[in-house]
Amino acid sequence: MLDAFIQGLFVVLQWQTFLVMLLGIFLGFWVGLLPGLGGATTLALMLPFIYKMTPVEAFAFLLGMHAVVATTGDITSVLFGVPGEGTTAATILDGHAMAKKGEAGRALGAALMSSLVGALIGAFALALSIPIVRPLVLTFGAPELFMLAVVGIAFISSLSGQGGRALVRGILAGLLGLLFAMVGEDPQGGVQRFTFGQLYLWGGLDLVPVLVGLFAIPEIVDLAVRGTAIAGELPQEKLGRGVWEGVKDTFRHFWLTVRCSLIGTFIGIMPGLGGGVAQWISYGHAVQSARDQEERRGFGKGDVRGVLGPGAANNSKEGGALIPTIAFGVPGSSAMAILLGAFFLQGIMPGPDMLDKYLVLTFSMVWTLVVANIITVAASLFFLNQLAKLTLVRGSILIPLILLLAFIGSYTSNNHLGDLVVFLFFGFTGYLMIRCGWPRAPLVLGFVLGKIAENNFYISTIRYGPSWLMRPVVLVLILATVIVMIYPFIQLPRRRAPAEAATG
Amino acid sequence: MVLMQALFFFLVLLWSPIVTYGASYYEGKTVTVVVGYKPGGGYDRYARLLARYLPKYIPGNPTVVIQNMPGANSIISANHLYSVAKPDGLTVGTFNNGLVIAQLTKVEGVRYDLTKFAWIGSVASDAAVLTVRTDLPYKSVEDLRKAKEPIIIGATGPGSSTYDFPTLLKEFAGLNFKLVPGYSSSSDIMLAVERKEVDGRGGSYASILPFIDRRLVQPLIRTRVQFPEIEKLPVDEDLATSAKGRAIMAVRSTPESIYRPYAAPPGTPDDRMKILRDAFARVTKDKELLAEAKKTKLPIDYVAAEEALKVLQEVLNQPQEMAQEITKYIKFGD
Numbered sequence: 027m028l029d030a031f032i033q034g035l036f037v038v039l040q041w042q043t044f045l046v047m048l049l050g051i052f053l054g055f056w057v058g059l060l061p062g063l064g065g066a067t068t069l070a071l072m073l074p075f076i077y078k079m080t081p082v083e084a085f086a087f088l089l090g091m092h093a094v095v096a097t098t099g100d101i102t103s104v105l106f107g108v109p110g111e112g113t114t115a116a117t118i119l120d121g122h123a124m125a126k127k128g129e130a131g132r133a134l135g136a137a138l139m140s141s142l143v144g145a146l147i148g149a150f151a152l153a154l155s156i157p158i159v160r161p162l163v164l165t166f167g168a169p170e171l172f173m174l175a176v177v178g179i180a181f182i183s184s185l186s187g188q189g190g191r192a193l194v195r196g197i198l199a200g201l202l203g204l205l206f207a208m209v210g211e212d213p214q215g216g217v218q219r220f221t222f223g224q225l226y227l228w229g230g231l232d233l234v235p236v237l238v239g240l241f242a243i244p245e246i247v248d249l250a251v252r253g254t255a256i257a258g259e260l261p262q263e264k265l266g267r268g269v270w271e272g273v274k275d276t277f278r279h280f281w282l283t284v285r286c287s288l289i290g291t292f293i294g295i296m297p298g299l300g301g302g303v304a305q306w307i308s309y310g311h312a313v314q315s316a317r318d319q320e321e322r323r324g325f326g327k328g329d330v331r332g333v334l335g336p337g338a339a340n341n342s343k344e345g346g347a348l349i350p351t352i353a354f355g356v357p358g359s360s361a362m363a364i365l366l367g368a369f370f371l372q373g374i375m376p377g378p379d380m381l382d383k384y385l386v387l388t389f390s391m392v393w394t395l396v397v398a399n400i401i402t403v404a405a406s407l408f409f410l411n412q413l414a415k416l417t418l419v420r421g422s423i424l425i426p427l428i429l430l431l432a433f434i435g436s437y438t439s440n441n442h443l444g445d446l447v448v449f450l451f452f453g454f455t456g457y458l459m460i461r462c463g464w465p466r467a468p469l470v471l472g473f474v475l476g477k478i479a480e481n482n483f484y485i486s487t488i489r490y491g492p493s494w495l496m497r498p499v500v501l502v503l504i505l506a507t508v509i510v511m512i513y514p515f516i517q518l519p520r521r522r523a524p525a526e527a528a529t530g
Numbered sequence: 531m532v533l534m535q536a537l538f539f540f541l542v543l544l545w546s547p548i549v550t551y552g553a554s555y556y557e558g559k560t561v562t563v564v565v566g567y568k569p570g571g572g573y574d575r576y577a578r579l580l581a582r583y584l585p586k587y588i589p590g591n592p593t594v595v596i597q598n599m600p601g602a603n604s605i606i607s608a609n610h611l612y613s614v615a616k617p618d619g620l621t622v623g624t625f626n627n628g629l630v631i632a633q634l635t636k637v638e639g640v641r642y643d644l645t646k647f648a649w650i651g652s653v654a655s656d657a658a659v660l661t662v663r664t665d666l667p668y669k670s671v672e673d674l675r676k677a678k679e680p681i682i683i684g685a686t687g688p689g690s691s692t693y694d695f696p697t698l699l700k701e702f703a704g705l706n707f708k709l710v711p712g713y714s715s716s717s718d719i720m721l722a723v724e725r726k727e728v729d730g731r732g733g734s735y736a737s738i739l740p741f742i743d744r745r746l747v748q749p750l751i752r753t754r755v756q757f758p759e760i761e762k763l764p765v766d767e768d769l770a771t772s773a774k775g776r777a778i779m780a781v782r783s784t785p786e787s788i789y790r791p792y793a794a795p796p797g798t799p800d801d802r803m804k805i806l807r808d809a810f811a812r813v814t815k816d817k818e819l820l821a822e823a824k825k826t827k828l829p830i831d832y833v834a835a836e837e838a839l840k841v842l843q844e845v846l847n848q849p850q851e852m853a854q855e856i857t858k859y860i861k862f863g864d
Contacts, residue, residue: 066569066570069569069570070569070570073578074578074582077822163721163725164724166725167722167725168727213713214687214711214712216687216861216863218863225605228601228602228605229602298718350721354724355717355720355744356724357717360569363570364570367575367826370825370826373825375743375744377744440601441597442599442601442606444601477714481713482712484712485710485711485713485727489682489710489727
């Protein structure tokens with residue numbers, strides 16, 4: 027075990043392997059920065075280049091690229107409020123708010139450092155859990171996956187802000203998200219729901235145009251209305267020192283980073299939960315770490331913990347996401363499906379063998395994720411301060427660029443005009459929500475978890491009848507749901523009674 | 531001798547414009563393959579494989595690129611190919627083989643007529659198989675029939691072979707199946723098989739094959755397209771207890787013989803179609819391509835244009851009442 031773990035590292039560090047990995051990192055860096063140009067598409071494009079490579083080189087190249095995408099996607103999210111990837115949207119809430127306060131450097135430092143810590147912890151957690159990972163995945167059937175989705179949805183109570191009115195708004199936004207998740211053909215009866223006769227809507231709404239619209243458009247409008255740079259007219263010296271401050275923040279809130287990393291790894295291992303989920307649950311968890319009402323109100327307005335949580339989960343989930351693909355031969359995402367093709371190409375049959383006969387290869391993949399992140403973060407630290415200065419560029423110059431990126435990013439998800447309609451629709455929705463003081467995070471949470479919850483609920487009921495409710499893991503998760511739901515209400519008053527009455 | 535020379539010269543004269551026309555036409559141009567799905571799926575992987583070898587076989591060696599146009603189980607891409615794409619020989623498309631059933635049952639949104647496309651053919655065929663876990667006592671159709679408990683079959687949803695194929699077996703072959711749809715992909719069902727949440731699954735033979743090889747599941751029933759390893763299995767149509775059932779099963783499984791269809795927009799000029807058809811016929815015999823296809827588990831089995839059309843006609847030549855009957859059991863969806 028330990029042998030294979032160390033051997034895996036040395037395999038990655040051989041110079042040929044290392045070189046192709048650097049190439050992959052370089053490509054992934056740009057793919058991550060540009061919104062919409064997704065990791066999966068790029069993997070598919072790069073597949074032909076691995077024919078002449080050894081398995082270790084091939085996976086170092088592909089995974090090196092894949093690992094970096096989530097890391098650099100955070101940079102776009104923080105700087106412009108446009109999600110660089112569908113999986114880096116949660117960083118916007120506090121990361122971009124920090125950028126607007128003139129703390130872009132600090133937010134970037136925190137995002138990257140937490141990514142690195144997340145990748146490291148994810149890798150080690152994975153290495154430790156390899157002996158139990160098959161039974162662990164097999165324990166989570168449809169009933170357990172349904173309950174996991176419910177636990178996730180319960181985080182709405184933390185993401186809603188204080189007061190009865192805010193909570194009602196949060197719940198309504200969450201329900202709206204669930205409703206949007208229902209668009210498309212339902213798999214049980216084959217009925218078209220909310221498709222309005224549009225072929226485009228058959229497959230449901232895509233994550234990328236929804237998120238880009240929901241977050242980018244309100245920011246663009248805001249920037250246009252203010253007529254200044256993203257960071258307003260703040261004194262410049264604050265920007266320059268920021269990055270190091272952000273790195274330190276990661277260690278100031280080290281346990282939060284660790285917990286969010288573990289959440290990410292766990293969600294990554296669960297097949298079918300998908301990359302969009304980990305960041306939002308971690309964000310919810312980060313909000314829970316607020317010690318009092320005052321702190322909690324700071325979330326969404328630029329609390330660094332709101333950057334650390336999703337940043338860590340984003341990268342730690344990548345290691346976990348490898349598990350269903352390598353241990354069972356069933357890919358958990360489209361990126362992993364393409365990776366499965368790479369396995370076949372290399373003459374390797376993913377399955378139980380990967381945790382035994384090919385253990386060194388498996389660990390070399392885990393190490394690739396770690397090393398790629400170390401390199402990216404180290405390289406980025408050199409010019410993050412320069413990047414942060416982008417927030418001082420006049421809005422009138424930035425707006426056309428951001429708008430262009432947002433449009434292209436949305437359009438690439440289906441290459442269909444409908445993508446742009448969805449983008450604008452959710453842009454408008456997002457703008458209205460902000461104007462009226464409604465939280466967007468619950469909507470996204472409902473949206474990313476809706477389909478998972480619905481399908482697994484249906485499967486559980488038709489397969490097991492009501493008896494699935496009595497499965498032990500389900501009972502534990504029901505308890506977890508209750509705790510997550512009432513946590514904000516018991517925790518805050520006890521720690522420090524707020525002086526003022528909570529208002530919406 | 532002089533006569534021979536004259537004849538030769540005449541022949542050269544006769545053929546050269548066509549040949550040079552072909553070469554110069556594709557030279558420096560780009561052929562776009564419109565794929566009705568996102569990158570990474572089966573249709574996309576086939577197209578990307580072909581795209582790398584096709585230029586060699588088209589005079590003038592054009593660049594071949596992939597354009598993914600996902601949506602509505604590839605109806606969007608078929609509509610595009612039918613009425614938007616230019617019929618200039620520079621666009622070809624690949625879409626779901628079941629689109630013919632969507633046309634037969636008049637699914638809303640279908641604006642194409644498959645028989646009017648300029649067909650290239652199909653690069654692979656497939657069979658559907660019904661598989662059950664090897665640790666269960668069911669080793670034959672007889673065992674399935676004798677099952678006291680319902681056999682739980684995982685599925686994605688209506689319109690996919692994971693759903694329609696077992697549904698017809700349940701309905702018309704009297705097998706005691708309980709269908710559990712809702713899995714997000716066929717690989718998701720495999721995981722449910724692995725954790726014993728479901729007893730088995732139906733669907734594409736090619737995609738289940740790795741799990742049959744791993745002895746996780748074994749095939750018990752197949753559809754009409756023949757493959758050596760499963761030749762001896764009973765065919766679904768023979769298990770049907772009524773003529774109607776047999777006919778509906780046949781309609782469902784007939785398109786599987788053109789599993790990865792390729793066509794160009796209606797009205798593409800014949801000379802360019804000839805070039806494209808030749809290119810596909812030859813590229814699917816390319817040794818390097820075949821070796822790669824074998825490695826990546828993309829079986830190649832070329833079916834020519836005329837035969838593909840025959841298959842389509844066989845499906846479409848149903849009496850009206852039959853088409854309506856089919857709608858009750860098969861829904862074409864996403």
